[in-house]
Amino acid sequence: MTVKPADAIAAFDSASAMLEATARGITGRPFDRVGRGRLFAATLRTANLLPRSVRQSLYAFAGGAEGVRPDELGSVDLEAVAQWATEHYPERRYPAVLLGSSNGAAVHLATALGIPWLPQTMLIPVRWKGNSPDRPDRALEFGASVAPELLRNNPDIALHHMHDANQDRLMIGQMAYFRFKRRRLGAAYERFLQDRLEPGAPVIVLADESTWPVTTVADRHVFQVGAQGGIGPEDYDRHGIVPDTSAPEAEWGFDPALLEDVNRFSGSQPVHVIRYPNTHALSGPVADLYRNWLNSDRLLVESFLLIDPIRTIEARLVPLWTIFPVSSAVRTAVDYLRSSEEFRSVHIGLFPHGVESEGIAMPSRWRETISEAKFMGVDTHRYPADFAALVRHGAALRKMPRRPLPEKLDLDVALQSLGLLT
Incomplete structure (x- = not known):
């Protein structure tokens, strides 16, 4: 069968x-x-x-x-x-x-x-x-x-x-x-x-x-x-x-x-x-697209499966996606912040995979590197075995003020903006 x-x-x-x-x-x-x-x-x-x-x-x-x-x-x-x-x-x-x-x-x-x-x-x-x-x-x-x-x-x-x-x-x-x-x-x-x-x-x-x-x-x-x-x-x-x-x-x-x-x-x-x-190379260009489309100066650093595109748009957040909470994710976020106009707020989600693996970026590392950032639904004392972060992340997004969904992004504008296009 x-x-x-x-x-x-x-x-x-x-x-x-x-x-x-x-x-x-x-x-x-x-x-x-x-x-x-x-x-x-x-x-x-x-x-x-x-x-x-x-x-x-x-x-x-x-x-x-x-x-x-x-x-x-x-x-x-x-x-x-x-x-x-x-x-x-x-x-x-x-x-x-x-x-x-x-x-x-x-x-x-x-x-x-x-x-x-x-x-x-x-x-x-x-x-x-x-x-x-x-x-x-x-x-x-x-x-x-x-x-x-x-x-x-x-x-x-x-x-x-x-x-x-x-x-x-x-x-x-x-x-x-x-x-x-x-x-x-x-x-x-x-x-x-x-x-x-x-x-x-x-x-x-x-x-x-x-x-x-x-x-x-x-x-x-x-x-x-x-x-x-x-x-x-x-x-x-x-x-x-x-x-x-x-x-x-x-x-x-x-x-x-x-x-x-x-x-x-x-x-x-x-x-x-x-x-x-x-x-990670696609994350910055897509974040730039969103910043211009939503006319927003509020950044959300996402982690693996902690994504919710509709809630993110409703909250007028600019999504910067990262694969996992690891050193390369911190570098991606820092490099993007340095290369962009200043953001009014920065929120960070941390996916919990359960163990303190080599190369992991613990909450303390994020705090030291991006001091103005606020965590989204993360219990820093229980992380990385903070599995309830999988549901707290969405709860934190739901609490943010929402605005109506905008018109869809124009396809030609998006394709022209992505410098990675061949």
């Missing part, structure tokens, strides 16, 4: 959450509580009162419960997953579509323009309670043994098995991270481009050029030790695993094979490519 798409794809991941956030954003709905219900919020607030070790265990258990069993991988139909992704959007015609890399700034761009985003990369969490964060060699062997049927039944994808013992330490003890990248559009995405775009509407490809050293496991299958975040590839203990090539970074990087297929399918339809050298 085929695994249902919603059961095969991790709900806690960047791509699936940003897909939902975009779908809500372009239809004027908030992405509150990272897309979850009130029961989720109540559970988190209660659990946050428990000792740290218990909170961490519950967080890992909740993530592990989403996983696909290894013997089910051959029944995962990634064409059905693509169809499921397109069904997030209302059946109407759109003036353009974003397609490609996951990126929180792109969620805001899509919302401002009123256009959908279709992800290239998504995460299949594979249940494996024997996964040791500190033994990537065993993880590679596990992946090599269970992935062949998934790859055989889904010829249009490449598999990036990611093992990050630093930031994903809690989750990784429960599962293996199988990220797949579409290398061809496939039938579902082709139907969307053909049936749901206005005549002459452009396809805008998001191409994050982030790469990472990997080890080839098989055809269309690589193994990545570590991930973009607090430390670099050279800082991980590979336990004897030797990289033999470089590949698009598992979570954020763009596989250019998809662009070739987009060009093949589109024919005379316009195709624009937004290339950016690293995942």
Whole structure:
């Protein structure tokens, strides 16, 4: 029996959450509580009162419960997953579509323009309670043994098995991270481009050029030790695993094979490519677009899944998205503030991944660096195991004065303003 798409794809991941956030954003709905219900919020607030070790265990258990069993991988139909992704959007015609890399700034761009985003990369969490964060060699062997049927039944994808013992330490003890990248559009995405775009509407490809050293496991299958975040590839203990090539970074990087297929399918339809050298590079240009569009001087520094495009627009905040609360996020925020006209206020959200990983930027680091900033729903004493921040962030946004939604941002203005366009 085929695994249902919603059961095969991790709900806690960047791509699936940003897909939902975009779908809500372009239809004027908030992405509150990272897309979850009130029961989720109540559970988190209660659990946050428990000792740290218990909170961490519950967080890992909740993530592990989403996983696909290894013997089910051959029944995962990634064409059905693509169809499921397109069904997030209302059946109407759109003036353009974003397609490609996951990126929180792109969620805001899509919302401002009123256009959908279709992800290239998504995460299949594979249940494996024997996964040791500190033994990537065993993880590679596990992946090599269970992935062949998934790859055989889904010829249009490449598999990036990611093992990050630093930031994903809690989750990784429960599962293996199988990220797949579409290398061809496939039938579902082709139907969307053909049936749901206005005549002459452009396809805008998001191409994050982030790469990472990997080890080839098989055809269309690589193994990545570590991930973009607090430390670099050279800082991980590979336990004897030797990289033999470089590949698009598992979570954020763009596989250019998809662009070739987009060009093949589109024919005379316009195709624009937004290339950016690293995942944070899109954040400043989108923030500038918002500052001019909203005529605002109030900045919101976002973190991973702590995004809510509609509430952000209603509060007239300028969103500067960052991947995680790590050193590079602090640098991104500081560099943006230095290069911009002065902001009247700065608010900061910090995503809680549960452990004091290497390279993490704790609340004290943010306070020292951006002294005028105010935290959005962060309990600085419980951070980084402050899991209720996932719901407090939205609550803080809801308390801010709201204004009516403005007219959508003009597509031509946006494309001309993005200096990363090719």
